[in-house]
Amino acid sequence: MSRLELDGLTRRYGPVTALDQLSFSVTSGQVTGFLGPNGAGKTTAMRAVFGLTALDAGTVRWNDRPVTLADRRRFGYLPEERGLYPGMLVAEQLEYLGRLHGLSPAAATTAATGWLERLGIADRATSKVESLSLGNQQRVQLASALVHNPDLLVLDEPLSGLDPEGIDAVGEVLASHARAGKCVLFSSHQLDLVEDLCESVVIIDRGRVVTSGTVEDLATRGLPRLVVRVAGDRDGAWARGLAGVRVSENDGGALRLVLSGPTDPQSVLRTAFAAGLVTEFAVQRRRLSEVFREAVTHRAGQRQDVTLRAGVHQ
Amino acid sequence: MSGIVPIVIAIGAIFFVIYRLRRQAGGSGARPRPVRGGLLVPPPGAGQPALRLLPLPGDTGLVAAREFRVRARGRVFRVGTLLVLLIVSGAIVIPALLGHKPTVERVGVAGALSAPVRAALVADGPGIGVTVTLVPEPSGQAATADLRAGRIDLAVVDGSRVVTDKPTAASDTSQGAQLTRAVSRTVGTAEALQAARLTPAQAAAIAGARPLPLSSLQPGGPGTTQRNTSYVGLLLLFFMLTQYNAWTLTGVLEEKSSRIAEVLLAALPPARLLAGKVLGIGLTAFLQAGLAVAVAVSEVRATHSDVLNGLTPLTVAATLSWLILGYAFYAWVYAAAGSTADRQEQAQSLLIPLGLPVIFGFFVASTAAISGNASALVHVLAYLPPTAPFAMPVLVSLGAAAWWQFALSAAISVVCTAGLARLATAVYSASILRTGSRVSLRELMSR
Numbered sequence: 001m002s003r004l005e006l007d008g009l010t011r012r013y014g015p016v017t018a019l020d021q022l023s024f025s026v027t028s029g030q031v032t033g034f035l036g037p038n039g040a041g042k043t044t045a046m047r048a049v050f051g052l053t054a055l056d057a058g059t060v061r062w063n064d065r066p067v068t069l070a071d072r073r074r075f076g077y078l079p080e081e082r083g084l085y086p087g088m089l090v091a092e093q094l095e096y097l098g099r100l101h102g103l104s105p106a107a108a109t110t111a112a113t114g115w116l117e118r119l120g121i122a123d124r125a126t127s128k129v130e131s132l133s134l135g136n137q138q139r140v141q142l143a144s145a146l147v148h149n150p151d152l153l154v155l156d157e158p159l160s161g162l163d164p165e166g167i168d169a170v171g172e173v174l175a176s177h178a179r180a181g182k183c184v185l186f187s188s189h190q191l192d193l194v195e196d197l198c199e200s201v202v203i204i205d206r207g208r209v210v211t212s213g214t215v216e217d218l219a220t221r222g223l224p225r226l227v228v229r230v231a232g233d234r235d236g237a238w239a240r241g242l243a244g245v246r247v248s249e250n251d252g253g254a255l256r257l258v259l260s261g262p263t264d265p266q267s268v269l270r271t272a273f274a275a276g277l278v279t280e281f282a283v284q285r286r287r288l289s290e291v292f293r294e295a296v297t298h299r300a301g302q303r304q305d306v307t308l309r310a311g312v313h314q
Numbered sequence: 315m316s317g318i319v320p321i322v323i324a325i326g327a328i329f330f331v332i333y334r335l336r337r338q339a340g341g342s343g344a345r346p347r348p349v350r351g352g353l354l355v356p357p358p359g360a361g362q363p364a365l366r367l368l369p370l371p372g373d374t375g376l377v378a379a380r381e382f383r384v385r386a387r388g389r390v391f392r393v394g395t396l397l398v399l400l401i402v403s404g405a406i407v408i409p410a411l412l413g414h415k416p417t418v419e420r421v422g423v424a425g426a427l428s429a430p431v432r433a434a435l436v437a438d439g440p441g442i443g444v445t446v447t448l449v450p451e452p453s454g455q456a457a458t459a460d461l462r463a464g465r466i467d468l469a470v471v472d473g474s475r476v477v478t479d480k481p482t483a484a485s486d487t488s489q490g491a492q493l494t495r496a497v498s499r500t501v502g503t504a505e506a507l508q509a510a511r512l513t514p515a516q517a518a519a520i521a522g523a524r525p526l527p528l529s530s531l532q533p534g535g536p537g538t539t540q541r542n543t544s545y546v547g548l549l550l551l552f553f554m555l556t557q558y559n560a561w562t563l564t565g566v567l568e569e570k571s572s573r574i575a576e577v578l579l580a581a582l583p584p585a586r587l588l589a590g591k592v593l594g595i596g597l598t599a600f601l602q603a604g605l606a607v608a609v610a611v612s613e614v615r616a617t618h619s620d621v622l623n624g625l626t627p628l629t630v631a632a633t634l635s636w637l638i639l640g641y642a643f644y645a646w647v648y649a650a651a652g653s654t655a656d657r658q659e660q661a662q663s664l665l666i667p668l669g670l671p672v673i674f675g676f677f678v679a680s681t682a683a684i685s686g687n688a689s690a691l692v693h694v695l696a697y698l699p700p701t702a703p704f705a706m707p708v709l710v711s712l713g714a715a716a717w718w719q720f721a722l723s724a725a726i727s728v729v730c731t732a733g734l735a736r737l738a739t740a741v742y743s744a745s746i747l748r749t750g751s752r753v754s755l756r757e758l759m760s761r
Contacts, residue, residue, distance in 0.1 A: 050580035054747050073581050083574035088384060096380050100373055100581045144577070 002028045002063055004049065004152055004183055009058035011044055011207075018044040020207035022058070026152075026185045031178045033198035033215075034187040035288065041207040042187040043080055046156050050077055062152070073102050076150030080157045082141045086130035090140050091116065093129060094147045101148035108147070115143035119169070135166060142170065146177065153177055155186040159193060171197040191288040195219075203292050211295040219285040222294060226265055228272050229254040229280035238275030242268065248290070254280055258290075373582040374590040381594025385561065386601060394557055395602050398550060402606045403613055405546040410617035419444045419493050422460055424451040425472035430518045431504040435470070438496040444489050468494055470501055543626045544683040544711035547633035548704055550606065552676040555640050555703065556669060558599040559648040563668075564661050565591060566652030566742070575746055584743040589735075592645040596638070603637055629711035632720070639724060640703025643731045644672070650738035653745040675701030679708045688714045699727040 004026040011019040018041045026032045034042055047053040049060050050072055062071045085093060091112050098108030116122045119139040124132055129140060138161065145153060153174070159167050174197065178184045188194045191203070195215060202212040211218065225248075230238050234253040239245065244263030249256045257268065265283065272278045286294075385391055421435060432448060439446035449466050451457040457469035461479045467490060469477045476498040482491045507517045566588075569575040578587055607630065651664045675695060682692045688709055696705035696715065702723050709715035 047576070050576070052576055052579060052747060069581075069583065075580065077577055077580045079573050079576045081573045083572055083577040085384075085568075085574060086572065096376070097577065097581075099376050100578065 002151055002183055003061075004185070005061040005064070006045060006048070007059045007061060009045060009048055009060070010056045011041075011048070011053055012056055017207055019048070019055075019058070022204065022207055022209060024202045024209050024212055026183050026202075028151075028181055028183045029178060030199040031174045031184045031186070031197060033194045033201040033288075034185055034204070035191050035194065035201055035292070036187075036189065036204040036210070038189050040189075040204045042189075042204065043156055044207075045204075046077075046154050046185075046187060049152075049154055050075065073100075074148070074150055075152045075154065076101075076145035076148065078141060078145040078153075078155040078158055080160075082137065084129045084137065084141060084144065087128055089126055090121070090129055090132070091125035093140070094143055097144050098147040101150070103148050111147045111149070112143070115147055116140075118173075119143055134161065135163075138162065138166070142173065146173070150182065152183040153185070155184075157188060158186050159188055159190065159197075167193070167197075174198075191292055195288050201288060203288070203295065205292070205296055211291060215288070218288070218291045222286045222291070223261070224259045224265060225284040225286060225290075226257045226259065226268060227254055227280060227282045227284055228257060228268065228278065230272050230275050231277040231279050233276060238272060239268075242271060256284070374586045374593065377578075377582075377587055377590025378594035378597065381565070381591055382597045382601075385595060385598040390557075391598060391602070394553075395605060398553065398602055398606045399609050401546060401549060401553075402610045405542055406610055406613045407617055409542065417444045417489055418447055419468075419490065420447050420449050420466040421493075421497060422449045422451040422457040422466035422469035424454045424457040424469060427470060427473050427501075428504070430514075431473070431501065434500045434504065435497055438493060438500055442489050442492045442496065444493055446493070468497060470497065473501060473505060476501060544629050544633075544708055545680060547629060547707055547711075548676060548680050548683055550603070551633060551637055551640065551703055551707070552672065554599050554603065554637060555644060555672055558595050558641055559644045559668070559672075560661075560665055561595050561598075562592060562645045563648040563652035563664060564658070565595065566649045567655050567658060567661055570653055570655075570746060571657060579746060584746065585735075585739045588646075588649055588739055588742055592642070592649060596641050596645065599637065599641055603634060607634070626711075629707060632707040632710040635724070636703040636707050639699075639727045639731070643699045643703075643727055643734065644668075646731065646734040646738035650741040653742040671700040675704035679704035683708045683711065686712065688712050697723050697726055699730040702727055 005023075006025070007023050009019045009022040010017070020041075022041065022045055034046070036042055044053055048055055048058075049067070051067070060067045062068075088096075091109075094112035094115065095105075095108040098111050099105065103111060113122070113125070116125050119142065121132075121136050121139050124136060129137060132140065138158075142155075142158065145155060155174075158170050158174075162170065174184050174186060178199075186194075186198070194201075198215060200212070200214045201218065203210045228239070230236075230253070236247060236250050236253065236255045239247055239255055239257065242257075242263075244260040245268060246258045246260070247255050248258050259265065259268070269278070269281060272281070419439065423432070427435075435448065436446045449460070451460065451466075451469065454469075454471045457466070457471055458477065460466045461469055461477060464479070467478075471477060476494065478494055482494050503520070504517075507520055512520070569578070575587075610630075648668060651668060652661070655661060655664060678689075678691055678695055678701070682688045682705075692705050692708060693714075695701035696709050696719070698705075706715065706720060706723050710720065
């Protein structure tokens, strides 16, 4: 059982505080999502794990000891802005990175070939990276972080720019790496996109942890949510005036309702029946974006106008 | 060639010092490293470190090996090598081809000229290294016309005037100018002898007078071939320092802007990454220089050139050692500069000011190499690390540097290089660790 621990990380860039006493830990055997809006400090925190950020305060620990270079050799890192030599051959690049992380020449070759096959780009092994399509470049990038079978895998926005198929493929790789007993931490600003990919999440905002826990726990905690559709009422007029109910979104007549404490789902259903034919009724889990919004609102009190960039494709 | 031994020892000592510094720069932590990648020599078993010729910390070796492999198979390297080989071959083959046929100087003679004077004119040739052919001219006008047309090189008119097409400057040391002066002296003497009314035998004896052979306490100055070697060496130094330093700069910049530096620095310290890069590119440069020397030697053998006589081997050795010293010195400067830039477009604006000391050193040293005379400025520049790579080999080729002077200059350069390596690593780390914000000098000094 290994464990990465970020303890009180603080980093200021002039007047801007990128990390503000940031503390959380990542345990092996599960995929941990590191979530938050753009500019929350995710990249800075991940760079700090690799000693790429000069910290004003705080420590990064690996298995309860400050991270050393030897530890980092056993880590894998996928930076947000992809780092590969454009003019180098794909296989050669993977072997080189494998060897820098301590693999023998033979092991590096085997690992590079294995990953290229697994990601379906074995036929491009002797191509230059710059000649690959963007999707394939990202596959090579992923392979470069995994080639030495790292004990800790840190990926900064691995899903950005991927199609749904690509997202599934990355998710599968991360899950199997975690299941092999490794630590996996990946960041995303698209909170709802990653719900299915990770078992636990750490959500941060403005350099501080907003909330953390297992996805299961966070999603079932909090106020109940209903999705109700009344035929013919695309504007959701029937729900206006319902006490203790807030309409959080309207998807073409399917209303997502957030019920405050004492309000009973049954009474909502009765009102819907009275208004017309109910074609859809479901009790739903909390989304991670909602978890974030509620946590931030709860923490900041007056910060009702949180504009969450989560889920917005750039 | 007793002077060569101390210099060889000095060069060996320099290599040893550089190797020690590299090891230190590579960071010799007490922690055992899992990777050990030999660069040229396979890593031996534990407990026999003395056998390793190039014992580098494994990852520095890996970085250097990658750099070497990628660079050496690139197009720039192939074209550059071709260019270097052409320059070297040209410098050896062309003089060798020209050297076998001595120049013929045609001297037009208009009007009467006595037989002893004619013989004296022809005898002026060998001393200057030319063959004199006398061309009879019907008149002074015909001689002038032939001069204009280039059919003759100079004319003696009526035994009283020497005419050339172009004026002869006092400082002109070409064979033509030397002959012109000799001819005017010979004819003038003949005229004076005639005026003195000596007997023909006396006149012939005096006309046949030749200057006494000169000897000096100091050894002789450089010959033409040697000066050529020295100049070609400078040209190659200039070309290679410019080329490989630019590679260092753009290479560091490429890694920074493509963010691969972050992936690499997650696994190895900046000093080792930088040292590997400098070493790998340096090895590529040395491969090119080695090829040039090998081709040169085989061409010298094939053409029976006299290039390898005298001080020339020493000049070649000095040029090669200063290629290493100069590259090592500049590489850190260029690497640090490259890390402060953010985009490839900024590389150009950095390369120009950084190239100024190289251009200055090359210019001053080539002037000395061509004239065969080292000014006081060259003697000063020979001890300053930025210009020493050019000035010191020229001093060696002119026989104007003692072995201890060479060693002193090399030592100054090595010490400065070690200091620069530290500074460059600090600049590099700071630039990478704080992307976006420029690093101020004060911040660096306080590190």
